[in-house]
Every structure is written in structure tokens, then in C-alpha cells.
Amino acid sequence: MRFTNVLLVLILWSVVIVAAIEPISTGIAIGMAAALSGFLACYQNVLYYFHECCREEWISYNxxxxxxxxxxxxxxxxxxxxxxxxxxxxxxxxxxxxxxxxxxxxxxxxxxxxxxxxxxxxxxxxxxxxxxxxxxxxxxxxxxxxxxxxxxxxxxxxxxxxxxxxxxxxxxxxxxxxxxxxxxxxxxxxxxxxxxxxxxxxxxxxxxxxxxxxxxxxxxxxxxxxxxxxxxxxxxxxxxxxxxxxxxxxxxxxxxxxxxxxxxxxxxxxxxxFLPLEYSHVRMCALAEMEARELTPNVEIAEQVATEMTYFPKEEKVFSVKGCKTIGSKLDYYI
The missing domain is CATH 3.40.50.12190 (Rossmann fold)
Structure with missing residues (x-):
């Protein structure tokens, strides 16, 4: 707002100078001042598109x-x-x-x-x-x-x-x-x-x-x-x-x-x-991680990664101990 006020003062001052030096240009200068003043009236709204603020332009549910x-x-x-x-x-x-x-x-x-x-x-x-x-x-x-x-x-x-x-x-x-x-x-x-x-x-x-x-x-x-x-x-x-x-x-x-x-x-x-993840979910996580890295999903690698994870309980081995948390680092080993 301070910048807006300063700029408006400068514009109006330029109008005064132009009128004193070259009267024939006064009408043009005043027209320019009016146009720029109109822009400045919208200046705050324009800023919303360049600087994040608490408005729908920046906060909108998708x-x-x-x-x-x-x-x-x-x-x-x-x-x-x-x-x-x-x-x-x-x-x-x-x-x-x-x-x-x-x-x-x-x-x-x-x-x-x-x-x-x-x-x-x-x-x-x-x-x-x-x-x-x-x-x-x-x-x-x-x-x-x-x-x-x-x-x-x-x-x-x-x-x-x-x-x-x-x-x-x-x-x-x-x-x-x-x-x-x-x-x-x-x-x-x-x-x-x-x-x-x-x-x-x-x-x-x-x-x-x-x-x-x-x-x-x-x-x-x-x-x-x-x-x-x-x-x-x-x-x-x-x-x-x-x-x-x-x-x-x-x-x-x-x-x-x-x-x-x-x-x-x-x-x-x-x-x-959030339910504990099973083998099939870990496999899907691996494929999704490949896609996120813009790599061609490789089912064989995804299955290897999922197989190497540790599962519990000890007898049934149904759920992944770490879920999908270490998928990224394990993929680094294979890719």
C-alpha cells in the first residue's frame, strides 16, 4: 500500500510538471494519470496472483x-x-x-x-x-x-x-x-x-x-x-x-x-x-514409486522388493513391519 501511494504521488506530480512546461500535453498527461490511477486501484488484487494470500486464488479445495x-x-x-x-x-x-x-x-x-x-x-x-x-x-x-x-x-x-x-x-x-x-x-x-x-x-x-x-x-x-x-x-x-x-x-x-x-x-x-499393509500393497507401492520417478514400472523388481520386506506375525507373516516406508531406498539398490 505504501508503494501504491508513492507511485500515485509521482504520477500526479508529473502531471503538474507537464502542465507547467507544455500546456498542450496536459490533457494527455491527465488521461495517463487517470488510467494509471485506475490500474493502481486494482494493484492490490493484481498482487494476489503473484504473492500467496488467504484467498480462493491460493486456497481452493480440489x-x-x-x-x-x-x-x-x-x-x-x-x-x-x-x-x-x-x-x-x-x-x-x-x-x-x-x-x-x-x-x-x-x-x-x-x-x-x-x-x-x-x-x-x-x-x-x-x-x-x-x-x-x-x-x-x-x-x-x-x-x-x-x-x-x-x-x-x-x-x-x-x-x-x-x-x-x-x-x-x-x-x-x-x-x-x-x-x-x-x-x-x-x-x-x-x-x-x-x-x-x-x-x-x-x-x-x-x-x-x-x-x-x-x-x-x-x-x-x-x-x-x-x-x-x-x-x-x-x-x-x-x-x-x-x-x-x-x-x-x-x-x-x-x-x-x-x-x-x-x-x-x-x-x-x-x-x-491405517491398516497394516500386506505383500500386495508393498508391491503396488514399489510400482507407484517407479512411476513417480518417471521409470517404466517393472513388475519383477517390484516383487523382489516386496519379497525382501520383513513380515509379521512370526507364524503367518501377513503384514509388512515397515509398511512402504523403505521402498525408495530398496529400489535404489535395484535400479
Whole structure:
């Protein structure tokens, strides 16, 4: 705005000079000034196309894009895909949500939790994970010391308040919730609750995503029971997992959700289970990684990579211990 004002003053001053030196050019100069003034009136809008801001030009939900990404890039997660799609679409289409969207993603490492959070981001924010309105916290990096927990609480509150003030459609991703100090996440409870606003700031358009390995054992046990009973993996539904998962996480002393008010007050909208991956899913991950690297998918190499992964339980060897997490490095060995 300061630049706009200075430029306008210079233009008007040039009109005065032209009028004093060459009166016949005054009409032309005034016309130019009027035209440039009109441009400057739109100058702020023009800037929106070159510099990220909290507007639809930069923040716009691509429903079909997310749906396609989940179908083509996420393997073995029919429950998570369905829940994520419905939850995100319903929330963003709601012009007057009663609270922020709060998703808690649970499952063993390598099952796709981080990947899915990135897909959500990429289909809402034009700049993806580099957007100024997407904020990611990693427990071991940003909140390492238990002795500093009071400082972390105050800083986290100020960070969320400040960023939502700048852009109501901000997203906050908390990774490694299973390593977060118990009680810390409760500091943001007011921002996730059913309030019109807090101190003049509304948090209802914001999105909070929590990622955790906690609950992975419970999920695996339930899915393994289905497998042992001869039932298809696709028969597993959210109702088979969500209640047991939320209770397991709430009572887990090693989790940042231990006895948290976020669960006690039902502020988490969905506990999204990520199922342990099987051989076929690891194979698909390998093929997808080749495609992402713009290589011709090689089924034989994909099968080799999948075969070399470690599987559990010891007797049945049904699920990949690391999911698809080390696929990239294993492909480097073969390609």
C-alpha cells in the first residue's frame, strides 16, 4: 500500500510538471494519470496472483483431485480413504462449521499417515506443503524437553492464534503424537471447541491433523482377527475400529493423547485407522514409486522388493513391519 501511494504521488506530480512546461500535453498527461490511477486501484488484487494470500486464488479445495490421489496413490487403506474423503469434503463445503475439523490418523509406520496429510494439503493449498498457511509440528523436534512444557504451551497457543488471525483457513499438522509430552496438546483445546470466537478470533475454518503410531497394535490385532477368521480385508469398517482405537489411545501413557480433554470432550471428529499393509500393497507401492520417478514400472523388481520386506506375525507373516516406508531406498539398490 505504501508503494501504491508513492507511485500515485509521482504520477500526479508529473502531471503538474507537464502542465507547467507544455500546456498542450496536459490533457494527455491527465488521461495517463487517470488510467494509471485506475490500474493502481486494482494493484492490490493484481498482487494476489503473484504473492500467496488467504484467498480462493491460493486456497481452493480440489475434491476430484483428492479423490483421484487417494485411489491411485494410497494402497490398502479403504477405511482411511473413505473417511478422509467424506470428512474433508463435508467440512469445506459447510459454509458455517460449528468447530474446526480435527482428524487423528493412527497406524504403524509406513502405512500412509504422513502421505495422506500431504495429499490433503496439496488439494487445498496451491503451494502444497510450502504454503504459508500450512504449519507442521514434529514432537521430537519442536517440543523435545519436558522441563519446557509450560513454555511450549504458551508458544503453541500464540502460534495458532497468530496464524489463524492471518488466515482462518489455516492447517496445523502434529506429527509423532505418540512421542509428545502428555498434557501439552490440551493447551490448544479451546481452539478446537465449539466457540464462535475467542478474543475476536474464529477458529471454525481451521483444520487440525494429528499423526500417531499409537493405536497401531490395536488396529493390527483387529485386522489380524478378520484375516484369521477368513474374512476379506475390505470387510473391515470404521465402526469395527474407531471406538476401540480412541479408548486405546486415551489410556496409553506413552501417547500425547493420554487422558487428553480433546478425547474426553469429543473434540476429535474422526479417529482414522491405517491398516497394516500386506505383500500386495508393498508391491503396488514399489510400482507407484517407479512411476513417480518417471521409470517404466517393472513388475519383477517390484516383487523382489516386496519379497525382501520383513513380515509379521512370526507364524503367518501377513503384514509388512515397515509398511512402504523403505521402498525408495530398496529400489535404489535395484535400479
Amino acid at each position: 475434491k476430484s483431485g483428492l479423490e483421484i490421489d487417494l485411489k491411485r496413490k494410497l494402497f490398502g487403506q479403504h477405511v482411511a480413504s473413505r473417511v478422509i474423503m467424506k470428512a474433508v469434503t463435508g467440512f469445506i463445503n459447510n459454509k458455517n462449521p460449528k468447530k474446526p475439523l480435527v482428524l487423528s490418523l493412527h497406524g504403524w509406520t509406513g502405512t500412509g499417515k504422513n502421505f495422506v496429510s500431504q495429499l490433503i494439503v496439496e488439494n487445498i493449498y496451491n503451494k502444497g506443503m510450502t504454503s504459508n498457511y500450512v504449519h507442521q509440528f514434529v514432537a521430537t523436534k519442536h517440543f523435545p524437553h519436558l522441563s519446557h512444557i509450560d513454555t511450549y504451551k504458551a508458544e503453541l497457543q500464540q502460534w495458532i492464534k497468530g496464524n489463524v488471525t492471518i488466515c482462518p483457513r489455516s492447517m496445523f499438522i502434529f506429527d509423532e503424537m505418540d512421542k509428545m509430552h502428555a498434557g501439552l496438546i490440551d493447551s490448544i483445546k479451546p481452539y478446537l471447541d465449539y466457540y464462535d470466537n475467542l478474543e475476536g478470533v474464529s477458529y471454525r475454518q481451521a483444520i487440525f491433523i494429528f499423526l500417531s503410531n499409537a493405536g497401531g497394535e490395536k488396529i493390527t490385532r483387529i485386522v489380524l482377527d478378520f484375516w484369521r477368521a477368513g474374512r476379506a480385508r475390505e470387510e473391515v469398517q470404521l465402526k469395527d475400529l474407531e471406538s476401540a482405537l480412541s479408548l486405546d489411545v486415551f489410556n496409553n501413557k506413552q501417547s500425547g493423547f493420554w487422558h487428553t480433554s480433546l478425547i474426553d470432550k469429543n473434540l476429535v471428529d474422526f479417529f482414522v485407522p
